[in-house]
Amino acid sequence: MAELQLRGVEKTYGNGFKAVHGIDLDVAEGEFMVLVGPSGCAKSTTLRMIAGLETITGGEVRIGEQVVNDLVPGRRGIAMVFQNYALYPHMKVRRNLSFGLKLKRKPKAEIETATDEVSGILEIEQLLDRLPKQLSGGQAQRVALGRALIKHPEVFLFDEPLSNLDAKLRASMRVRITDLHKRLRNEGRPATVVYVTHDQVEAMTMGDRICVMKDGHIMQVADPTTLYERPANDFVAGFIGMPEMNLVGCVLSHDGGTPVLTAGRQRIAVPEGLAGRLSAAEGAVRLGIRPQHLQVVAADEANAFTGTVSNIEFLGHEVNLHVEVEGAQFVVVVPSAELDKKIGRGDQVGLRPLGANIHIFDAESGINLSLPAD
Amino acid sequence: MAAFPDLPKHSGSGERDAPTQLEIKLRRKARFNAALRYTLLTVVGLIMVYPLVWLIGASFKTNAEMFSSPGFWPKNPTIQGYIDGWQTSTPYTFGRFFLNSLWIIIPKTIGTAVSCTLVAYGFARFEFPGKKILFASVIATLLLPNVVTRIPQYLLFRDLGWLNTFLPLWVPSALAGDAFFVFMVIQFLRAIPRDMEEAARVDGANTLQTLVFIVVPMLMPALISVCLFQFMWTMNDFLGPLIYLSSVDKYPVSLALKLSIDTTEAFAWNQILAMSVLALAPSLAVFFLAQKYFIEGISTGGVKG
Structure with missing residues (x-):
C-alpha cells in the first residue's frame, strides 16, 4: 500500500475545455478517501487520471514515491472497480478474477491460491464457474471487487460502484466494502482507497475523509464531522446534509x-459564540442554518424569523416543516412528538436558531466567515 | 388426478364465458388474414426457390431430357451428369477446382478477419492525426464501384509480377481492402462499451492483449458474419479470378463452370448443372453452420450503430 498525491493536476480537453483546474490532494496510506460532488464536477475524470485512463495535461500524480503521469494503467499499481462492473463477458468468474495475474505471468499455483482466498473473502466461491451474464447485480459487483482485491494493488479506485444496485443492496454493499477496508487494515495490509460517488450518504458513511468537488475545483477536504459541522463554504454547506441547509x-x-x-x-442578533469572529465582516452575506438547528417558536418572538407555513411533510418519526420567510423557503426538521399539532398551512410561526449553530457565508466568494480562526 | 396449479382455473372446465359475437367475428377475421398472409408468402417463397429446385432436379436428368420436359422431376434419374462433370474436359477433375477455390478463400477470409479487426479497432477506439480524413476515404472506397479500380489494379499487379498467382486475390483483402467489412466491424465495436477494455488495461493488458483477449471475443458474432460473407462472395466471385488467373490448373470453381461451357462441343447442360449444385454446397453448409452467429452479427451491427 502506498500514499497517493495529486499536485496541481489539470485536465484540458482537445477542444480547449478545462475540466480539472489544478487540484491538490493527499491520500494517506490506508486512507479511505471519497470524491463527491454533483454530476459534471470532474470527480470521475480525476479518478480516471489517477488510473491512467485519461491523460494528465498538467501537474503530477504520485503513487508512493513514483510519479505515474506517463505510466500505463497496468504499471501504476492500481485496481479499479467500475460502475457497470465491466466484467469480461466471455470469461467465467474464475478467469475474470485471475486475468490480471495471468497477464503478469504469475505461477498457476499462486493464482489458484489467490482466487480461492479472494472468493472466500467475498463469498463468491459458488459463482466461480458462472459467466457474468448469469450473475445478479450484487454478485457481479462482488466479482468486480474481487478482481480488484486479488491484485493487492497500491491504490484501489472505485468509480460509483454501487449506483447500479437497488437501494437495499446498496446499503449492504456499503457495509461490506467498509468492513473489508477495516479488515484489511486490521490484517496489517491497509488499503488506500479513492472512491467516487455522487451520493452523500455513501460519502458520509464510508469515507475517512471526503473531498467535495465542484466544476473541477476542490471545495473542501475533511472528515465527515468537520464537513457537516464546519463547512468551508456555502457549496459544501448546501451539498452535505439532508434536507439541505437553509441558505x-x-x-x-x-x-x-x-x-x-x-x-x-x-x-x-448573531449568537454570542460567533459574534467575535464577525467583527470585521459587514454587508451582504448568506445565512446558513441546518433544518435540524431551527426551533419552532411563537410568531414575532425576539431573535427569531417569522414566516408562514407553506407545507408540512410527515415522515413518521419527524416532520419537515416548510416555512416561507421574506420570500425564502426554510425547511425545519421537527421530531413528530414535539410538533404542535395545531400548526397548519398558512399559520404564522417563529423560527429561532438553536445555540450557535449558524453559518455566515460571504455573499460573493461563499467563504464561511463564521469558522474559528484556527 | 394431479393438479396443475400453473394453469388458469377455467381452462378445460365449463366455467369459461362464452365468446361474444364481436369476439367470434374478430377471431374469424384474424384467422382469415393469417391464412391469406401465409398463402401469399408461401407462393412467393416457392416462386423464389423454384429455380434452385429445378437446378437440383435437372442435374439428375439426361442431357436429352433437359429442355424437353418443363417439370423439375427427372423421368429417369441418373447421376451420369455428376460423374462426367467431375471428370471435366481438362486434365484435372473438379476436385482440383474445389481445392483451388478453398486455397483462394481460406487465406483471403482469414486475412480479411484479421485486417478488418485491426483497422476497425484503430478507427473505433483510438484518436490519431488525420483520423477523420482516413475514415472518410475508407467510406469513399465503399461507395466507389469496383469496376473503376480494375484497370489500375491490374496494371499494378502486373508490374509486381503477380499475374497468374493468387496474390492479387489475397493481398487486398489481407490489407483491409474490403471497406464494407471494416465499416461493419466499426459499427459493431461502437456499440460495445469501452469499460471492459479499460478494465483490461488496468489489469495490465497492453493494446494487443486487450484486442486479442477482450475485444475479439466480444466481436465474434460480427467476425463470423464477416468471414461468412467473404466466404460466399469469394466462392461466387467470377471476375477476379477471370482477370488475374490464366492457367487452368489455378482455376477456382466459378471459372471452371464457365470452362465446361466454353470447351465442350455440344453443351453438356446436365454436367454443368450437376457441378453448379456441388458449387452451391460449401456456401450453404457454411451458412447453416454459422447461421446463429451470423444473424446475431448483422442484426447487432446494423441496429446499434
Missing part, C-alpha cells in the same frame, strides 16, 4: 458592537 441572503451590520443579521424586515 438565505442577509445583510450583516453591527449594532453597538453586536453583529445583527437583517433579512427584509426581520432582524436577529
Whole structure:
C-alpha cells in the first residue's frame, strides 16, 4: 500500500475545455478517501487520471514515491472497480478474477491460491464457474471487487460502484466494502482507497475523509464531522446534509458592537459564540442554518424569523416543516412528538436558531466567515 | 388426478364465458388474414426457390431430357451428369477446382478477419492525426464501384509480377481492402462499451492483449458474419479470378463452370448443372453452420450503430 498525491493536476480537453483546474490532494496510506460532488464536477475524470485512463495535461500524480503521469494503467499499481462492473463477458468468474495475474505471468499455483482466498473473502466461491451474464447485480459487483482485491494493488479506485444496485443492496454493499477496508487494515495490509460517488450518504458513511468537488475545483477536504459541522463554504454547506441547509441572503451590520443579521424586515442578533469572529465582516452575506438547528417558536418572538407555513411533510418519526420567510423557503426538521399539532398551512410561526449553530457565508466568494480562526 | 396449479382455473372446465359475437367475428377475421398472409408468402417463397429446385432436379436428368420436359422431376434419374462433370474436359477433375477455390478463400477470409479487426479497432477506439480524413476515404472506397479500380489494379499487379498467382486475390483483402467489412466491424465495436477494455488495461493488458483477449471475443458474432460473407462472395466471385488467373490448373470453381461451357462441343447442360449444385454446397453448409452467429452479427451491427 502506498500514499497517493495529486499536485496541481489539470485536465484540458482537445477542444480547449478545462475540466480539472489544478487540484491538490493527499491520500494517506490506508486512507479511505471519497470524491463527491454533483454530476459534471470532474470527480470521475480525476479518478480516471489517477488510473491512467485519461491523460494528465498538467501537474503530477504520485503513487508512493513514483510519479505515474506517463505510466500505463497496468504499471501504476492500481485496481479499479467500475460502475457497470465491466466484467469480461466471455470469461467465467474464475478467469475474470485471475486475468490480471495471468497477464503478469504469475505461477498457476499462486493464482489458484489467490482466487480461492479472494472468493472466500467475498463469498463468491459458488459463482466461480458462472459467466457474468448469469450473475445478479450484487454478485457481479462482488466479482468486480474481487478482481480488484486479488491484485493487492497500491491504490484501489472505485468509480460509483454501487449506483447500479437497488437501494437495499446498496446499503449492504456499503457495509461490506467498509468492513473489508477495516479488515484489511486490521490484517496489517491497509488499503488506500479513492472512491467516487455522487451520493452523500455513501460519502458520509464510508469515507475517512471526503473531498467535495465542484466544476473541477476542490471545495473542501475533511472528515465527515468537520464537513457537516464546519463547512468551508456555502457549496459544501448546501451539498452535505439532508434536507439541505437553509441558505438565505442577509445583510450583516453591527449594532453597538453586536453583529445583527437583517433579512427584509426581520432582524436577529448573531449568537454570542460567533459574534467575535464577525467583527470585521459587514454587508451582504448568506445565512446558513441546518433544518435540524431551527426551533419552532411563537410568531414575532425576539431573535427569531417569522414566516408562514407553506407545507408540512410527515415522515413518521419527524416532520419537515416548510416555512416561507421574506420570500425564502426554510425547511425545519421537527421530531413528530414535539410538533404542535395545531400548526397548519398558512399559520404564522417563529423560527429561532438553536445555540450557535449558524453559518455566515460571504455573499460573493461563499467563504464561511463564521469558522474559528484556527 | 394431479393438479396443475400453473394453469388458469377455467381452462378445460365449463366455467369459461362464452365468446361474444364481436369476439367470434374478430377471431374469424384474424384467422382469415393469417391464412391469406401465409398463402401469399408461401407462393412467393416457392416462386423464389423454384429455380434452385429445378437446378437440383435437372442435374439428375439426361442431357436429352433437359429442355424437353418443363417439370423439375427427372423421368429417369441418373447421376451420369455428376460423374462426367467431375471428370471435366481438362486434365484435372473438379476436385482440383474445389481445392483451388478453398486455397483462394481460406487465406483471403482469414486475412480479411484479421485486417478488418485491426483497422476497425484503430478507427473505433483510438484518436490519431488525420483520423477523420482516413475514415472518410475508407467510406469513399465503399461507395466507389469496383469496376473503376480494375484497370489500375491490374496494371499494378502486373508490374509486381503477380499475374497468374493468387496474390492479387489475397493481398487486398489481407490489407483491409474490403471497406464494407471494416465499416461493419466499426459499427459493431461502437456499440460495445469501452469499460471492459479499460478494465483490461488496468489489469495490465497492453493494446494487443486487450484486442486479442477482450475485444475479439466480444466481436465474434460480427467476425463470423464477416468471414461468412467473404466466404460466399469469394466462392461466387467470377471476375477476379477471370482477370488475374490464366492457367487452368489455378482455376477456382466459378471459372471452371464457365470452362465446361466454353470447351465442350455440344453443351453438356446436365454436367454443368450437376457441378453448379456441388458449387452451391460449401456456401450453404457454411451458412447453416454459422447461421446463429451470423444473424446475431448483422442484426447487432446494423441496429446499434
